[in-house]
Amino acid sequence: MSNRATPDAATQLEIYRRMALIKANDERSRKVIMNGRLVMPYYSPRGQEVIPSAISVNLTDEDYICTIYRGSHDQLAKGLPLKDLWAEVAGRTTGTCKGKGGPMHVTYPAKGIMVTTGIVGSTMPIANGLAWGSQLRGDGRVTVASFGDGAANIGAFHESLNLAAVWKLPVIFVCQNNEWGEHTAYDKTSNVKVADRAAAYGMPGVRVDGNDPFEMYAVAQEAIARARAGEGPTLIEAMTYRFFGHVFGDADAYMDKARKADAMANDPVPRFRAQLIETGIATEEQLAEMEAAIEKEIDEAVEFALASDFPVVEELKRDVFAEEMA
Amino acid sequence: MNAETPMAPANIVKAAKANILQGINAAIADAMEEDENVIALGEDLADPEEGGVCGVTKGLSSRFGEHRVRSTPISEQAIIGAAIGASLVGFKPIAEIMLMNFTTVAMDMIVNHAAKLRFMSGGQTHVPIVIRTMTGTGFASGGQHCDYLEAWFAHTAGIKVVAPSSPKDAYGLMRSAIDDPDPVLFIENLPTYWSPAEAPEKGHRVPIGKANVLSEGSDVTIIAYARMIQEAMPAVAKLKEAGISAELIDLRTIAPWDRETVVKSVARTGRAIIVHEAVTPFGAGAEIAAVLNEELFGRLKAPVRRLGGAFCPVPFSKPLETAFAPQTADIVAAAEALVKS
Numbered sequence: 001m002s003n004r005a006t007p008d009a010a011t012q013l014e015i016y017r018r019m020a021l022i023k024a025n026d027e028r029s030r031k032v033i034m035n036g037r038l039v040m041p042y043y044s045p046r047g048q049e050v051i052p053s054a055i056s057v058n059l060t061d062e063d064y065i066c067t068i069y070r071g072s073h074d075q076l077a078k079g080l081p082l083k084d085l086w087a088e089v090a091g092r093t094t095g096t097c098k099g100k101g102g103p104m105h106v107t108y109p110a111k112g113i114m115v116t117t118g119i120v121g122s123t124m125p126i127a128n129g130l131a132w133g134s135q136l137r138g139d140g141r142v143t144v145a146s147f148g149d150g151a152a153n154i155g156a157f158h159e160s161l162n163l164a165a166v167w168k169l170p171v172i173f174v175c176q177n178n179e180w181g182e183h184t185a186y187d188k189t190s191n192v193k194v195a196d197r198a199a200a201y202g203m204p205g206v207r208v209d210g211n212d213p214f215e216m217y218a219v220a221q222e223a224i225a226r227a228r229a230g231e232g233p234t235l236i237e238a239m240t241y242r243f244f245g246h247v248f249g250d251a252d253a254y255m256d257k258a259r260k261a262d263a264m265a266n267d268p269v270p271r272f273r274a275q276l277i278e279t280g281i282a283t284e285e286q287l288a289e290m291e292a293a294i295e296k297e298i299d300e301a302v303e304f305a306l307a308s309d310f311p312v313v314e315e316l317k318r319d320v321f322a323e324e325m326a
Numbered sequence: 327m328n329a330e331t332p333m334a335p336a337n338i339v340k341a342a343k344a345n346i347l348q349g350i351n352a353a354i355a356d357a358m359e360e361d362e363n364v365i366a367l368g369e370d371l372a373d374p375e376e377g378g379v380c381g382v383t384k385g386l387s388s389r390f391g392e393h394r395v396r397s398t399p400i401s402e403q404a405i406i407g408a409a410i411g412a413s414l415v416g417f418k419p420i421a422e423i424m425l426m427n428f429t430t431v432a433m434d435m436i437v438n439h440a441a442k443l444r445f446m447s448g449g450q451t452h453v454p455i456v457i458r459t460m461t462g463t464g465f466a467s468g469g470q471h472c473d474y475l476e477a478w479f480a481h482t483a484g485i486k487v488v489a490p491s492s493p494k495d496a497y498g499l500m501r502s503a504i505d506d507p508d509p510v511l512f513i514e515n516l517p518t519y520w521s522p523a524e525a526p527e528k529g530h531r532v533p534i535g536k537a538n539v540l541s542e543g544s545d546v547t548i549i550a551y552a553r554m555i556q557e558a559m560p561a562v563a564k565l566k567e568a569g570i571s572a573e574l575i576d577l578r579t580i581a582p583w584d585r586e587t588v589v590k591s592v593a594r595t596g597r598a599i600i601v602h603e604a605v606t607p608f609g610a611g612a613e614i615a616a617v618l619n620e621e622l623f624g625r626l627k628a629p630v631r632r633l634g635g636a637f638c639p640v641p642f643s644k645p646l647e648t649a650f651a652p653q654t655a656d657i658v659a660a661a662e663a664l665v666k667s
Contacts (some may be wrong), residue, residue: 023494053474064415066411074520078369095448095449096447096450097446097447097450097585098448098449099447099448100445100446100447100448101446101447101448105447106452107443107446107447108450109450109451114411114414114415114451115414115439115443115451117438117439118433118438119438119439121433122407122435123436124407125403125404125406125407125408125410125411125435126407126408126411126414126435127407127411128404128407128408129407129408129409129410129411129413129414130411130412130414130415131411132408132411132412132414133412133414133417134415136365136393136394136412136417136563143411154405156403156404156407156434159399159401159402159403159404159407160403160404160407162399162401162404163399163408164644165396166399167396176525184494188477199427273333278355278634293625317450318449319444319445319447319448320445320483320484321444321484321486321507321508322444322452322508
């Protein structure tokens with residue numbers, strides 16, 4: 001691990017900015033729902049901020065991602081504008097998908113956010129196709145498929161990893177192992193590490209501390225470089241912890257309280273923040289300023305969303321097919 | 327192409343006769359020749375694997391390369407997923423799911439993703455894929471290899487469903503399906519792959535959603551598709567001998583079906599029989615009958631009839647398999663009963 005790349009100062013700051021954005025956006029989302037200003041199914045990514053932040057600084061807008069219902073962290077890290085996100089989750093016509101997708105189907109091709117799915121395990125088969133397209137064109141793009149530990153037990157995981165390995169596709173499978181598949185702990189659903197399954201497909205499998213920005217950055221960089229070089233896919237198992245229940249409103253009684261308290265005490269966001277100050281990468285003032293700017297941007301996004309129009313009923317007939325339905 | 331490749335599309339389209347299998351092959355070949363974004367994938371698809379279990383794609387990988395015509399593992403979710411992903415970035419993939427019963431393994435990809443991504447993304451992305459799949463009774467393959475499941479897909483908003491019954495329509499519908507900006511399920515009937523008929527012309531298109539009136543008549547309208555056309559054609563002749571003038575409509579597209587042609591015909595004849603190999607309950611015939619009742623109530627001379635497969639799994643034993651699907655005699659009897667009622 002010691003010979004692995006360390007992000008430079010600017011990259012460290014950028015990783016933190018994305019983490020802070022995800023954390024602040026999550027806090028605001030829960031607040032807005034609690035206040036009754038918005039009704040939506042909400043799957044908090046709190047606790048998993050490092051993974052997409054440290055991966056996405058290695059990607060360009062041209063690279064693709066596929067993510068899942070718990071995906072606002074992946075989307076924001078990839079550059080989804082806050083206004084577009086908030087308007088979409090509020091079901092407004094100004095949203096990324098004109099309010100027709102909602103939080104589980106946020107799509108934003110301008111930043112390579114190609115699919116957000118509400119079906120466990122379904123990012124992987126589609127990510128292969130995006131990567132096949134890149135392979136056919138030789139455009140050097142890579143595709144990142146995000147999924148949770150629960151998705152490692154669905155058939156699509158096996159089919160997709162096998163095909164990607166056989167076809168040497170430029171795809172990176174990122175399992176965000178937050179220890180929970182809905183209400184069931186990972187160790188109750190599998191006898192092996194997710195990363196160890198990679199061997200069965202003849203691809204590298206790496207288990208990494210997904211809450212450590214440097215480790216996550218280095219592992220992602222290696223996998224992305226392999227993919228870009230035409231050397232095929234990598235399975236990354238990024239270990240993390242889901243701070244809250246499966247979906248907003250879930251009382252999370254099934255989660256061990258001590259384990260959860262421990263994870264929260266090791267919150268990766270303030271931890272990295274302190275590290276940046278300690279190592280002289282940033283000052284307290286700098287970071288406070290950055291966080292204030294994020295809060296202001298979220299304020300504006302929420303107000304923009306809630307002031308936007310709902311889609312007209314005619315939208316039911318549009319986008320089903322290319323031609324509007326009669 | 328040299329003379330040693332009998333499946334060469336140039337040879338096919340010049341020939342007076344062709345079969346459905348050749349029509350499909352020629353359509354894919356012509357589309358691939360015209361557009362490098364047309365690609366194909368599926369089990370056994372490439373030439374080292376014999377160009378598909380029935381040889382529908384024979385010659386294509388040799389001509390266009392195995393990077394564009396790829397054999398896959400037996401992984402239906404991965405096949406449709408790869409097709410969807412490539413289509414999101416400008417490719418026009420043709421994915422083969424060998425048998426229609428195997429679409430069950432890929433239903434999440436087809437129904438939750440291919441059919442819905444355009445709508446759920448607010449039109450930012452779309453999925454121009456063709457899913458080829460074969461099926462049909464007649465080969466004694468039993469309960470898991472012969473089902474007609476078109477109603478499931480026709481019931482899903484966002485996917486089109488076609489089922490050609492002739493080489494010309496197979497070619498023309500395949501070209502239209504590849505051109506189409508949305509997902510199209512292309513149903514091939516296995517037992518009639520090799521039936522020869524008039525050959526297609528290169529570049530011919532059959533519009534999706536347009537039925538074909540195969541024979542005009544005034545007493546009763548028979549609406550059918552796929553192999554049922556081969557049962558209905560002789561029925562029309564037999565009915566004529568009995569003094570009954572039957573109109574036969576080949577639906578060709580099941581979703582969206584040609585309401586205009588069908589309703590107009592039944593408005594004239596006052597009687598309708600819908601014939602399909604899929605089981606009768608909740609089938610395409612039920613939808614068509616419902617629309618005919620909505621549009622023509624009071625003008626119908628008799629209740630709309632449905633003839634479909636028996637409501638049981640497709641049986642193996644030959645007499646049972648033969649009895650499972652509607653036959654010419656069933657169509658004749660149903661038409662006679664309607665006209666006499």
